[in-house]
Amino acid sequence: MTEAFGARLQAAFDAHGQLCVGIDPHPYLLGEWGLPATAGGARDLGLRVVEAAAGSASVVKPQVAFYERYGSAGFAALEDVLEAARETDLLVVGDAKRGDIGSTMDAYGDAWFADDSPLRVDAATAAAYQGVGADAGFIARARATGRGVFLLAATSNPEARPTQTAILATGSTVAAGIVDDVLADNASSDQGLGSTGVVLGATVALSDYGIDVASLVSTPILAPGFGAQGARYSDIRDLFGPASGSVLVSVSRSILEAGPSGVAEAVRRASGEVAECLA
Numbered sequence: 001m002t003e004a005f006g007a008r009l010q011a012a013f014d015a016h017g018q019l020c021v022g023i024d025p026h027p028y029l030l031g032e033w034g035l036p037a038t039a040g041g042a043r044d045l046g047l048r049v050v051e052a053a054a055g056s057a058s059v060v061k062p063q064v065a066f067y068e069r070y071g072s073a074g075f076a077a078l079e080d081v082l083e084a085a086r087e088t089d090l091l092v093v094g095d096a097k098r099g100d101i102g103s104t105m106d107a108y109g110d111a112w113f114a115d116d117s118p119l120r121v122d123a124a125t126a127a128a129y130q131g132v133g134a135d136a137g138f139i140a141r142a143r144a145t146g147r148g149v150f151l152l153a154a155t156s157n158p159e160a161r162p163t164q165t166a167i168l169a170t171g172s173t174v175a176a177g178i179v180d181d182v183l184a185d186n187a188s189s190d191q192g193l194g195s196t197g198v199v200l201g202a203t204v205a206l207s208d209y210g211i212d213v214a215s216l217v218s219t220p221i222l223a224p225g226f227g228a229q230g231a232r233y234s235d236i237r238d239l240f241g242p243a244s245g246s247v248l249v250s251v252s253r254s255i256l257e258a259g260p261s262g263v264a265e266a267v268r269r270a271s272g273e274v275a276e277c278l279a
């Protein structure tokens, strides 16, 4: 795989729009789907979502926590879901949210990006609270294999605000500092849409975080918070303005709640609504 993640994401946007369907097999959802709260249930839900999303969405985002919950059987189930997604033209963002010292992040990079890893994904989420520099090896491993990273900057949960709006010695907020580091990373290596992205929750007022969305027109933005957390697709343009074309609109529960027989239609409807709001 040699084409950069940013270029592949742009091609997926052009072909299928900007919807990312989250694969979050909460136990309550497994119950509603008539599936057991087991690794097998999480596998079946994931496989069904991949089938439903293929052709209607650009990206699926398995939330690793809901598979890790079942130990080795859960990881085997996740591997099956990843394998099924690879057979479609969906891109996969592994929502692993890793964050550690540099040498350990390198190992996480091997886990999520090495061409021979059973867990390889097209991009993965990571935290940078041990310093963006600690994630350098993780980002480098992604880039070397045509993959990408989304660094948490302004997350959708309200508890994050005090930490992410804290002012650094440079005068910028923690969130804006992470955004600036991502912009610098992409500037040195990408044309068009970059391969390193940021996570900006659709539930937060980005100006309160000191983030200038106009700087992000060429930066992939993973934006969760739609549906269950309260953001609406009609907010996208107000929230992201000129960078709206770079936004990966991420939705989990409010699509999955349609159940196994309704999920394909729920993906199509969401994808259409997102496209309308971005037109």
Ligand SMILES: O=C(O)c1cc(=O)[nH]c(=O)n1[C@@H]1O[C@H](COP(=O)(O)O)[C@@H](O)[C@H]1O
Pocket (backbone or CB within 6 Å): 022, 024, 063, 095, 125, 154, 155, 156, 157, 199, 200, 201, 222, 224, 225, 226, 227, 228, 229, 250, 251, 252, 253, 254
């Ligand atoms: O990185 C993420 O995807 C993420 C970042 C963030 O700021 N907020 C957030 O909700 N997420 C994830 O996005 C998904 C949101 O799920 P729903 O609220 O059900 O759409 C979950 O898997 C979260 O872990």
